[in-house]
Amino acid sequence: MSRLLRQSFLMLLAMTVITGVLYPLAVTGLAQVLFPRQANGSLVVRDGRPVGSALIGQSFTDPKYFWGRPSATAPMADNGAASGGSNLGPSNPALTAVAKQRIDALRRADPGNDAPVPVDLVTASGSGLDPQISPAAARYQAARVARVRGLPADRVQALVDAYTQGRQLGVLGEPRVNVLELNLALDALQKR
């Protein structure tokens, strides 16, 4: 029995060194050489300073910006230190109530737009950090953003199209628009 315990202990130690030290160090080394931008968080850099990550959504509530997916993180939306979803069940009245609030907020920001709201703008994302919205959700907001910014509507829609990614390899996932990059592009457009 003591031989078995010694073997167990030594095997655990050896395997810990291999899979817990050598392996992650090897992956880190290779990743930092081959894909340094991705390995360090896909940061978006403007004027030499990071202003966010292309993969992590930020909260936008100003009508001049495109709004992203609702986020259920606490204490504030899009909290990078506490990812997670709402975990509201489909039949929970709280889910319907918060969906109503989101519809009202969108309509208050864009009076006169009575089109039904794309579902991804009224439902919280799984991570609370979803960086993207559907092209339908971008199209729904394009007229509002154009009006508030005093830009021609087709100019804004052209920008949306430029930041729309199709399905990966033509099949996988869904078409999507990166909200942070789109909003930064809008700001850059008007700075000039």
Add this chain to the structure above:
Amino acid sequence: MTANDCLQIGLFLVVLLLLVKPVGSYMAKVFADAPNRVTRAGAPIERVLYRLCGVHAGEDMGWKRYALAVLAFNLLGLLAVYLLQRVQQWLPLNPQHFGAVAPGSAMNTAISFATNTNWQGYAGESTMSYLTQMLGLAVQNFLSAATGIAVLVAVVRGFARKGAQAIGNFWVDLTRATLYVLLPLSLAMALLLVSQGVVQNFRPYVDVPVVQASSYVETSKDAARREVSKDVPVTTQVLPMGPAASQIAIKHLGTNGGGFFNANSAHPYENPTPLSNFVEMLAILLLPAGLCYTFGAMVGDTRQGWAILATMLLIFAPLAVGAVAAEQAGNPALHGLAVDAQAGALQPGGNMEGKETRFGIASSGLFVAVTTAASCGAVNAMHDSLTPLGGLVPMWLMQLGEVVFGGVGSGLYGMLAFAVVAVFIAGLMVGRTPEYLGKKIEAHEMKMASLAVLLPCALVVVGTAIAASVPAGAAGVANPGAHGFSEILYALSSASNNNGSAFGGLSANTPFWNVLLGICMFLARFPLIVAMLAMAGSLAAKRHVPASAGTLPTHTPLFVALLACVVIVVGALTFLPALALGPIAEYLMSAH
């Protein structure tokens, strides 16, 4: 269901099936008794390792010795993870200065990772230091998976060997599973994930200024216990970092499922693109599917392996389609509002609560089925927010005993227990001693197989009954009505089948839940391993019975159908009443 939904499911199944034979035959070489190209190449490393650890590679273990080695090794691992969490505040690689994990949570987590369950009562990015993640959790990801493969290989040897007293050497099986199978695959997959955007570094969390500053209201009690609210400005965003890719690769390949971040594979740093999502799903089923072929090759008849795989697919495919269809149909509660949930070229529509835009419905729904068919438990959408029928699918896939693919190794040895039960039932029909793979199935084998089939069922049912009837259990529930009961049922189904996914609304980081689920995870893992090894020991000692006209062939569609029926009937008879109180009741009430 849209055309693209079908295309994504079809493509996934085709790619998976194309990989079964190459991966399966490679593993058959890795675990072959005779030296071959693969084991010769790694022999020098193995020799050094065995010398350092005082292991005699030539020692062929009887089942009891094998089981003792499994238990000693895994319990030591469990203890190591517990201790590491308790002292992480004094150790390096803790840039966020996290304190010690509370004893109950640390115990639950240690059991969870040592049993290949990876149920998570904690949030990774706010609890665990980089060192704990790397040296404790990721190591158990490897070793619990390697243990599953080793036990499976030993069980298969029980069928393959004739008149033998031994079923292999645990240390050799463990080492080979880790070095030749899990490590190389993980390394390749980790780099692929990084290329898609998964982080891999040792930096502290990054603070970035946000484009649009905002604020939130924080209420607290002042000295006189009056409520005071203040506006807290938000001008920066914290971006979590860490050695994530290396851990996420093995989290999927080893069907572990424990996320580096709280949101698991829904987190953009853990699963950034549809391609990374596809690879993560593939990695979950790759080894469980490939091992079916390995099993066939080891017993000398690959048709036996294909028959088992066909059974798994027969149950899996319709349930995967069902999950996607239910989510695509959307949530009727939102139908009355001004919401556009229609699928089209510009949006996936459907039930998007708890789902990520890049995955939409198809990539999320398929993931739901994959992660619960296998005992992985990684999630790329919040299962608690699935539609009632969309949530029933993962619950039932777990309740079937995690044998439809199941965990690496553990899924297949569970399915072999069901196969033994199936030939026994067929034998009863014609009044003949049942045989499987040339071995007579007698009372001892039946007892062990029944134990393996029934113990998880009992844990789910009894555990749910306890949790639903004591206040400490019901206190954790987040959603009202039938859905609240579903949260309890889901948690027990997950823990008692070593899956690890959750209806995450349940507040399970409490003494009651940590203890109850800890017990379930432990009992669902180690007693089953011992039972299966005992069966293997007795099978190995038996003589080979040549097939006769009265032998039931076990590679035919007839047997596939029989085996699928046995799995489904056991799962349905045991769990339909409980399911009727949870997801089915919620469906009936919400649909009309």
